[in-house]
Amino acid sequence: MSEEVKIIEKKEIPSGAVMIFGFPDVGLVGVIAASHLISELNDLEEVAYMESKLLPPLIVLHEGLPHSPIRIFGNREILLAVSETAIPADALYAIMYALIDWGKKKNVKMMISLSGIPVQNRQDIEELKVFAAASSPEILKMLQDKGIEILREGYMVGPQAIMLQKCAQLGLPALTLLAQCFLNYPDPEAAAEILKQLTNIAGIKVDVSKLLEKGEEIRLRARDIMRRTQQELTKMKKTQEYDIPLYVS
Template sequence: MARISVLDDDVALDEPTLIEGFPGVGLVGKIATDHLIDAHEMTHYANVHCDGLPPVTVYRESETAATTPVRLYADTENDLVALRSDVPVNPGAATEVAACLGSWFDEADLFPIFLSGIGREKDEAPPELYGIATGDGGEALGRAEVSEPSESGLVSGPTGAMLAAALEDGRDAVGLVVESDPQFPDPEAARVLIADGIDAIAEIETPTDGLVEQATEIRSAKRQLAEQMRQATEESSQAEPLKMFQ
């Protein structure tokens, strides 16, 4: 049965911003979301039980408590919610998961920021970031001065499905797309997502020095998940150019 199981009823949120972190190209959404949760010491707020999510259980080092692979964390001071996912979502289930989460977005009066990477070979230039929007989400992009796309493209995977649902339902939402390493976890791209996109839109301040200083450790920790994503790229949340179809 699809439901969001709240663990802490004392958490009070007022029209919060939600940061979505399903794994994708460069694992940028996951790295960014994990960092936000740690940097802001966010509380494990709820477990996500959506039809279509892999029927697995996860556990943490030095902890006996088992939990769901997709969870929600909250920061009441910054009115922030983060969706942390330890697993990819099968492409056939993306629409089902999007519908499950979308109904809760409406109930909780959330403003979602969806995160996606677009594969680009690394060079000396910093990763380019741009934004897209549904509903009145473009106003948030304008206030934050996030750039418009430099090319046509599409967003696929669970992130694309949630953006499609937001578009269909007329829900306000933002999608951030950042140039990312197509082969390996990309902490630098995740840093750009946070510093130039998420912080500006959510009006928060997040220290990001650790993402660069600990890049080697982060890549090593995320390597296994990145390999899973490469073996099943159709399950990945990603942006890609549309030039091939034009």
């Protein structure tokens, strides 16, 4: 693990779990979905947290006590990495590499990143599609067998891009789920769609009705993290995802 990023374990970490990432990105899809998973699955508890000087000098207070903004929640089946702050673009590689290396040491059986894919006419879309990309042809086939549309061509920017590339290199099964969403606004409906597909793929059952009911409240609460995420996405040149790719084969 890099000296710049440390993962401190608070509890015994189960072996062979599915590791899920809910990090700030377009529409805050991953963060909203992860937050809902934590509130719905009663047995998820904080098992580890990240310490890094690459992050701003920031703690998150819960009930007056300090917590790291990047924490890992877990039970016997899941390890869920979630960030409560926008991750600085410059720190993203080191943070993702540290988490992936840590997950590999814990023998995770699969890594799943939850995120979004922005669409310009989002307001007019009633049924949101969820796309996927994977680290290997075998995982792609599994996704297709489950009826999930594959994101065949294009650019991917952000935590999920680093995760897929690193996992492909290490031979770790990994996939990213991307729900159609708003680019710059928190999108609880997209988070609900991604959780439905998480049930389909990993069998993690979660009721999304409360998430949809609380949609407006979530949009109000998530404004500040969305605003700061926008600033980091600009630095990452996130709009490259709209670019038409030129493949040299």
